[in-house]
Amino acid sequence: xxxxxxxxxxxxxxxxxxxxxxxxxxxxxxxxxxxxxxxxxxxxxxxxxxxxxxxxxxxxxxxxxxxxxxxxxxxxxxxxxxxxxxxxxxxxxxxxxxxxxxxxxxxxxxxxxxxxxxxxxxxxxxxxxxxxxxxxxxxxxxxxxxxxxxxxxxxxxx
Amino acid sequence: xxxxxxxxxxxxxxxxxxxxxxxxxxxxxxxxxxxxxxxxxxxxxxxxxxxxxxxxxxxxxxxxxxxxxxxxxxxxxxxxxxxxxxxxxxxxx
Numbered sequence: 001x002x003x004x005x006x007x008x009x010x011x012x013x014x015x016x017x018x019x020x021x022x023x024x025x026x027x028x029x030x031x032x033x034x035x036x037x038x039x040x041x042x043x044x045x046x047x048x049x050x051x052x053x054x055x056x057x058x059x060x061x062x063x064x065x066x067x068x069x070x071x072x073x074x075x076x077x078x079x080x081x082x083x084x085x086x087x088x089x090x091x092x093x094x095x096x097x098x099x100x101x102x103x104x105x106x107x108x109x110x111x112x113x114x115x116x117x118x119x120x121x122x123x124x125x126x127x128x129x130x131x132x133x134x135x136x137x138x139x140x141x142x143x144x145x146x147x148x149x150x151x152x153x154x155x156x157x158x
Numbered sequence: 159x160x161x162x163x164x165x166x167x168x169x170x171x172x173x174x175x176x177x178x179x180x181x182x183x184x185x186x187x188x189x190x191x192x193x194x195x196x197x198x199x200x201x202x203x204x205x206x207x208x209x210x211x212x213x214x215x216x217x218x219x220x221x222x223x224x225x226x227x228x229x230x231x232x233x234x235x236x237x238x239x240x241x242x243x244x245x246x247x248x249x250x251x
Contacts, residue, residue: 075196075199076196076199076200100203100206100207101212102199102202102203102206102212102213102215103202103212103213103214103215103216103217104215104216104219105199105202105203105215107203125199125200125203127199
């Protein structure tokens with residue numbers, strides 16, 4: 001997890017279009033300037049970053065569905081529940097399941113577990129749109145390779 | 159058995175917190191009920207699920223933007239319900 005650049009997924013563990021399911025892994029940094037304010041003497045990962053980490057996880061699943069032709073922009077977060085503290089050094093299992101593919105939007109249910117224990121959950125809705133620029137798409141494809149996106153599903157950039 | 163309109167009106171009422179009695183067949187979802195495009199995503203999701211269809215929102219938006227259709231054709235509720243019935247019929251055909 002690279003908090004400072006908002007890259008919150010380390011690796012895709014598994015991704016299945018047929019099952020509409022993706023599982024990712026991410027390690028919560030031991031040190032980060034974020035903990036200086038959140039909170040001194042009691043460092044915990046901000047809830048907003050947990051929600052973003054769920055959104056990024058779901059994003060990889062949606063990109064598989066759109067074949068990297070359209071990008072998912074987070075639009076709605078429903079029923080977010082932050083059940084427990086997430087602290088430095090924890091290993092997160094991030095999971096997103098496709099609930100619905102609509103016309104121009106996707107809806108997913110998501111959760112984060114640590115050692116099998118549910119830490120948080122939310123439903124998210126994304127608008128899917130053409131990539132705003134070729135450079136943006138190339139960077140997303142490069143990130144896909146970095147996180148271990150199934151090679152057969154990653155298009156050639158350009 | 160509830161009508162298409164009853165189901166859609168209930169969805170809109172619950173999703174957007176609009177009193178059910180204010181939602182009428184002649185209501186325009188955008189102009190009369192104040193539903194914006196983001197709220198309509200939640201409504202479209204619920205309609206898709208309730209009727210087992212996929213509202214072609216992108217196609218409708220494109221037609222409106224290109225001047226090939228008016229918002230009334232798709233977003234006045236009695237017209238929306240007619241479209242839903244057409245999609246249901248097409249699915250069952």
